Amino acid sequence: xxxxxxxxxxxGLASLALxxxxxxxxxxxxxxxxGALRNPGAAASQNGNLLLGFALCEATGLFGLVLAFVILFT
Amino acid sequence: MLKMIAxxxxxxxxxxxxxxxxxxxxxxxxxxxxxxxxxxxxxxxVIAFLTIGMARAAxxxxxxxxxxxxxxxxxxxxxxxxxxxxGMKFFPLIFTLFMFVLFCNLFGLLPYSFTPTxxxxxxxxxxxxxxxTVIVVGFWRHxxxxxxxxxxxxxxxxxxxxxxxxxVISFLSRPISLSVRLFANMLAGHTMLKVFAGFVxxxxxxxxxxxxxxxxxxxxxxxxxxxxxxxxxxQAYVFAVLTSIYLNDAINLHEH
Numbered sequence: 001x002x003x004x005x006x007x008x009x010x011x012g013l014a015s016l017a018l019x020x021x022x023x024x025x026x027x028x029x030x031x032x033x034x035g036a037l038r039n040p041g042a043a044a045s046q047n048g049n050l051l052l053g054f055a056l057c058e059a060t061g062l063f064g065l066v067l068a069f070v071i072l073f074t
Numbered sequence: 075m076l077k078m079i080a081x082x083x084x085x086x087x088x089x090x091x092x093x094x095x096x097x098x099x100x101x102x103x104x105x106x107x108x109x110x111x112x113x114x115x116x117x118x119x120v121i122a123f124l125t126i127g128m129a130r131a132a133x134x135x136x137x138x139x140x141x142x143x144x145x146x147x148x149x150x151x152x153x154x155x156x157x158x159x160x161g162m163k164f165f166p167l168i169f170t171l172f173m174f175v176l177f178c179n180l181f182g183l184l185p186y187s188f189t190p191t192x193x194x195x196x197x198x199x200x201x202x203x204x205x206x207t208v209i210v211v212g213f214w215r216h217x218x219x220x221x222x223x224x225x226x227x228x229x230x231x232x233x234x235x236x237x238x239x240x241x242v243i244s245f246l247s248r249p250i251s252l253s254v255r256l257f258a259n260m261l262a263g264h265t266m267l268k269v270f271a272g273f274v275x276x277x278x279x280x281x282x283x284x285x286x287x288x289x290x291x292x293x294x295x296x297x298x299x300x301x302x303x304x305x306x307x308x309q310a311y312v313f314a315v316l317t318s319i320y321l322n323d324a325i326n327l328h329e330h
Contacts, residue, residue, distance in 0.1 A: 048152070048155075048315070051308055051311065051312070052312060052315055052316075054308075055255065055308055055309065055311075055312035056255075056312070058255075058259070059251060059254070059255035059258070059259075062254075062255065062258035062259060062262055063251075063254055063258060065258060065262050066254060066257070066258040066261065066262075069261065069262075069265070073083055
């Protein structure tokens with residue numbers, strides 16, 4: 001197999017990590033929404049935790065994406 | 075200003091600015107680069123934002139002063155909540171980090187600009203500085219008791235040989251995760267913008283009915299740019315919050 005073809009396959013495989021990111025982010029926001037609908041008064045106080053959780057979850061997915069870029073472009 | 079058709083990765087190229095002479099020393103190129111230029115712009119942007127905002131300091135704030143004060147308060151509350159009153163000693167560091175990362179991220183969204191934080195060396199330098207600050211502060215305050223950070227409370231003795239290496243590894247991965255999170259977000263977002271822009275150009279050049287379809291990727295670019303503004307601010311906030319949390323670990327070890 002040529003190196004170019006292997007690069008594309010590798011990049012495609014590496015971006016499968018974003019599947020986990022999608023599930024995790026949906027989880028975070030879904031749980032926040034169900035909690036906020038039960039207790040709207042306390043929802044605003046957890047805004048900070050919500051955004052922090054979202055960013056940490058996105059980060060792990062993006063680690064995979066960075067690997068895909070590294071494979072694809074170097 | 076007509077440029078050649080560039081790929082999505084050309085925006086990340088560091089090159090010396092064309093309107094200054096190149097200079098080097100001993101074979102090392104020390105020219106002023108576009109990366110340095112945009113970092114200067116970010117720093118002067120922060121200085122301008124804060125000094126002009128507070129220039130006419132009134133008891134009842136006007137709009138600019140309100141914005142400057144809200145930014146200060148936002149980070150001050152974050153630091154106070156996550157690192158306690160002791161942590162406020164590190165407020166200048168965390169506020170500087172937040173403002174620098176925020177303005178670097180935001181200025182990177184301007185057309186034809188350069189995002190310094192989209193380079194791993196920049197974000198790694200910032201994250202390494204945070205990591206070393208945490209270690210130095212921890213050892214300064216607690217001496218060798220700093221290692222009790224790796225022994226969480228209430229763990230049975232037979233689990234310790236498993237837990238402690240895991241804790242050490244997760245501690246050592248902090249600068250990596252902190253830097254790669256910011257770097258990856260900036261890299262991915264800006265690359266996506268340029269890829270959609272490429273679609274607009276190719277659809278527009280295809281002619282006929284395809285040219286009308288070029289408006290779809292354009293709407294995509296608008297939406298993604300809006301998302302990127304959110305991500306720029308969010309990533310700066312997350313960097314600041316995580317720095318506060320890590321400093322809390324160093325200052326207060328395991329107490330709350």
